[in-house]
Amino acid sequence: MIAPPIAGRIHATLQSRSIDPAALLRAVADPGAGATALFLGTVRNTHDGRPVTGIDYHAYSGMADRHLHAIVIEASQRYGACAIAVEHRVGYLGLGEISVAIAASHERRAPAFAAARYVIEEIKRRVPIWKREHYVDGTREWVDPTRDAGAATPETANELLSTAVSNGERGA
Amino acid sequence: MLPTTVTVLLFASYADALGRPRIDVSLTPGSTVADMVARVRDGHAERLPARPLVAVNQEYAPYDRVIEPGDEIALIPPVAGG
DSSP states (O other): OOOOOOOSEEEEEEESSOOOHHHHHHHHOOTTOSEEEEEEEEOOSEETTEEEEEEEEEEOTTHHHHHHHHHHHHHHHHHOOSEEEEEEEOEEEETTOEEEEEEEEESSHHHHHHHHHHHHHHHHHHSOEEEEEEETTSOEEEOOGGGSSOOOOGGGGGGGSOOOOOOSOOOO | OOOEEEEEEOOHHHHHHHTSSEEEEEEOTTOBHHHHHHHHHTTTGGGSOSSOEEEETTEEOOTTOBOOTTOOEEEEOOOOOO
């Protein structure tokens, strides 16, 4: 099967500097867009009722960059967005800081929302990034979402493979 | 054939569990991802899950995949981005 072409411009980075949502909005600005969806993930002050003071984000750089990029290409192919930009933080973040930002511009609002939603859900499912929460009592713990159901297993590894075919059209 | 030494990258909770960011294991030619996981768990079985996710050359890999010389291998703890 030949992958459909990338519909629009894409931008995907893992970074230690703080995220500027306005810069993402500029990156996806497009005269053909009638809608731009912006999603921000921020550091929350509690987890399962425990007071949190901040979060360390660690990544398998290389693999994380590669998968972040692939996810944005997939979203572009699926939804035909004008442009999609994603930035994810690594390092220590205090309360309220932006850990991830996704902007998607499209002719129409429904696919703009859908593209942004696809990117965040796929990040949570397969990009090798980990977070260690710092609690008020001074302890720290790695967050393990597999305590909930539905986690990936070696048997489902194939479902985690990137399906996008990069054609080198990396923009803005 | 002689066994070869393979470096396995560890991250986050797995790096903490073994107290190091990588571990070298000895594998015979033709060894699979499952064989590699078994070697890594030798002596550390209580500190790692029985079937962790594995990436080979930065893609998730099934346990029957054969490991080739020069492959970049990593154990991937449950991811928690976003």
